[in-house]
Amino acid sequence: MYKPFLEHLRSELFERFELEARPIPAGLEQCTSDRGRSPATIESWCYQCPELRKIRYTYMDAGDAMQVFNSVVYPSHQYDLPFLGIDFLSFGKVKNLVVLDFQPLFQDEAYQAKYIQPLQSLHEKYDDLVQGLEMKSYDANQYFSKYLLFAKVEPDVVPTRVFEAFKDYLNLYWEMMAAATPLTNPEDIQRVIAAQKEYDQYSADRDPAHGLFSSHFGNEWANRFLFEFLFEDAKPAVVA
Numbered sequence: 757m758y759k760p761f762l763e764h765l766r767s768e769l770f771e772r773f774e775l776e777a778r779p780i781p782a783g784l785e786q787c788t789s790d791r792g793r794s795p796a797t798i799e800s801w802c803y804q805c806p807e808l809r810k811i812r813y814t815y816m817d818a819g820d821a822m823q824v825f826n827s828v829v830y831p832s833h834q835y836d837l838p839f840l841g842i843d844f845l846s847f848g849k850v851k852n853l854v855v856l857d858f859q860p861l862f863q864d865e866a867y868q869a870k871y872i873q874p875l876q877s878l879h880e881k882y883d884d885l886v887q888g889l890e891m892k893s894y895d896a897n898q899y900f901s902k903y904l905l906f907a908k909v910e911p912d913v914v915p916t917r918v919f920e921a922f923k924d925y926l927n928l929y930w931e932m933m934a935a936a937t938p939l940t941n942p943e944d945i946q947r948v949i950a951a952q953k954e955y956d957q958y959s960a961d962r963d964p965a966h967g968l969f970s971s972h973f974g975n976e977w978a979n980r981f982l983f984e985f986l987f988e989d990a991k992p993a994v995v996a
């Protein structure tokens with residue numbers, strides 16, 4: 757269902773950047789299971805280039821039962837650009853949830869004006885993908901922008917409206933990247949490093965997918981996937 761999105765992201769990345777593979781810890785690149793009701797496969801890819809220190813994307817395929825395409829692009833530490841965050845999920849072809857955002861590192865006004873305001877016109881263009889849904893796991897005011905696309909959609913709009921929106925958001929992201937000037941002040945860079953790290957911790961602590969991973973691939977695999985790959989700068993909570 758979301759394979760064309762993955763293909764589009766991949767070809768855009770390879771066209772625009774000098775990508776180098778970024779290693780994925782052994783055993784986490786791919787996993788297949790026949791536990792649970794339907795067989796599931798999860799596969800991930802990871803790259804880096806001078807501008808983008810970590811580009812990861814994951815596809816989880818459990819046939820009609822579930823399709824997930826998830827990706828985060830982490831700019832290099834000398835860029836205070838937002839993350840590009842993608843989470844497209846489909847359960848039983850019925851519940852199709854799409855989330856697409858430029859995830860801000862900071863919430864101050866200068867940052868919003870520079871990196872989030874440019875999204876406004878796309879957000880308006882795709883107002884059918886803006887539904888004011890409530891977030892259950894996350895805080896909408898942290899690491900999300902006010903111009904995110906977040907919608908429950910019918911399957912027929914996925915290859916049409918959602919794909920159009922995806923292409924437009926990606927294009928704007930590349931434009932923003934191309935226009936960005938690297939930070940030179942070590943303190944500013946430290947601030948980016950800290951915020952990116954906090955994003956990993958925040959996301960790992962709240963990730964609504966842990967149960968999904970562990971039901972298919974086991975708890976141990978799920979923990980490794982979360983803390984060694986998806987959000988590798990996060991530390992697992994210490995359980996007494």
Ligand code: BLA
Binds near residue numbers: 840842894968
């Ligand atoms: C929701 N994301 C979800 C849910 C799951 C995942 C299972 C809950 C769906 C439901 O309501 O039933 C799945 N998250 C994943 C998967 C991975 C993951 C499979 O990290 C990894 C492979 N989530 C992101 C990113 C964004 C994001 C980058 O990982 C930003 C665009 C957003 N996911 C996001 C939001 C929700 C969600 C906003 C709704 C959650 C809520 O209600 O709080």
